[in-house]
Amino acid sequence: MDSSEYIRLEETYGAHNYRPLDVVLTRGQGIWVWDVDGKRYLDCLSAYSAVNQGHCHPRIQAALMEQAGKLTLTSRAFRNDQLALFYKEICDLTRSHKVLPMNSGAEAVETVIKAVRKWGYQVKGVPHNQAEIIVCSNNFHGRTITIVGFSTDQPYREGFGPFTPGFKVIPFGNTDALENAITSNTVGFLVEPIQGEAGVIVPPPGYLARAKTICKKNNVVFILDEIQTGLGRTGKLLAEEHDRIEADLSIIGKALSGGFYPISAVLSNMEVLGVLRPGDHGSTFGGNPLACAVARMALKVLLEEGMIDNAAKMGDYLISQLRSIRSPNIKEVRGKGLLIGLELHPEAGGARRFCEALMKKGLLCKETHENTVRFAPPLIIGKEDIDWALEQIEPVFMQE
Numbered sequence: 001m002d003s004s005e006y007i008r009l010e011e012t013y014g015a016h017n018y019r020p021l022d023v024v025l026t027r028g029q030g031i032w033v034w035d036v037d038g039k040r041y042l043d044c045l046s047a048y049s050a051v052n053q054g055h056c057h058p059r060i061q062a063a064l065m066e067q068a069g070k071l072t073l074t075s076r077a078f079r080n081d082q083l084a085l086f087y088k089e090i091c092d093l094t095r096s097h098k099v100l101p102m103n104s105g106a107e108a109v110e111t112v113i114k115a116v117r118k119w120g121y122q123v124k125g126v127p128h129n130q131a132e133i134i135v136c137s138n139n140f141h142g143r144t145i146t147i148v149g150f151s152t153d154q155p156y157r158e159g160f161g162p163f164t165p166g167f168k169v170i171p172f173g174n175t176d177a178l179e180n181a182i183t184s185n186t187v188g189f190l191v192e193p194i195q196g197e198a199g200v201i202v203p204p205p206g207y208l209a210r211a212k213t214i215c216k217k218n219n220v221v222f223i224l225d226e227i228q229t230g231l232g233r234t235g236k237l238l239a240e241e242h243d244r245i246e247a248d249l250s251i252i253g254k255a256l257s258g259g260f261y262p263i264s265a266v267l268s269n270m271e272v273l274g275v276l277r278p279g280d281h282g283s284t285f286g287g288n289p290l291a292c293a294v295a296r297m298a299l300k301v302l303l304e305e306g307m308i309d310n311a312a313k314m315g316d317y318l319i320s321q322l323r324s325i326r327s328p329n330i331k332e333v334r335g336k337g338l339l340i341g342l343e344l345h346p347e348a349g350g351a352r353r354f355c356e357a358l359m360k361k362g363l364l365c366k367e368t369h370e371n372t373v374r375f376a377p378p379l380i381i382g383k384e385d386i387d388w389a390l391e392q393i394e395p396v397f398m399q400e
């Protein structure tokens, strides 16, 4: 079968809730993926930062295979050995007190919303059903009804109401707005350290540290969604480290399995998760031994193989090289580590056509919103491969 036939099948039988580039992938190794015609591409998206460790990392694959032959699912009706070891290792690594594992990022965000609301009623003393959570404009936290209900992006919401009440939206990067929005019923402030889906929007320096101080002063839980920024992507294990702070609750997902298996987790640095009692929350697959074994190895290779430092070094290099491209189409290059956005001028005709041109040259990139191209290759990329990528990238952005 050739790629046009696969595309026809997908378009015929699948819901059209994505608009993918017309490349049909069949194999991946490290930073590279291959399409069904055998053409090789450099993956510059890493499945939205889920494949930070590179495609089909051999050590993670081995851990998956080993555990798959031993025990895969117990449900949480019983305990399992991998869960306990995963808990201990992730809490030690992130200096957290408690952890709650789920499957997808959105589920972990939902978990946080439940936990901070309950904390608000039981610990802070907020009147019944009055809890408020503050979020930022242009946020991306997932796709469930509750989460899209506090999105400010029309296509994410339009046609899906009615929505869950109890959320307040303030501008991203603005601590005065945060201070003004807090009331005695505010239980949490949920924010991304860098807004990835919004187009790699980096807040002003010190923003997170100031926001954390404001939350602390007002007894509001400070929550970082690190599903995209976490696990080495920005050149630190968690992006909060750039501001030398610790969130009260952190949400991770995506690269927690190196792309092998859906697993997410809520990490708690104060006893917010302690308000949950048996029966309050759960998931059949959440914390299953296969996911936990995979996550343990995904974390291990991230640390042992120096991927976080590499992301910092290669990220600095790639950002500086992209900034040196003198193209009338480019408005700005921004980012941290290997989470990089290249924004085009509105007159450049949209990011999509550049992504299509990059694809022809062997680079897979995805536009975020209209005018930004994201560069987020696996964290194992070396300088020679970046130099090769830059040779492909430069002429594409110079074209009319």
Ligand SMILES: *Cc1c(COP(=O)(O)O)cnc(C)c1O
Pocket (backbone or CB within 6 Å): 048, 103, 104, 105, 106, 107, 109, 140, 141, 142, 143, 192, 196, 197, 225, 226, 227, 228, 229, 253, 254
């Ligand atoms: C991807 C993402 C999510 C949602 O994760 P899913 O696994 O797709 O549900 C939430 N927040 C951020 C910041 C993300 O990048």
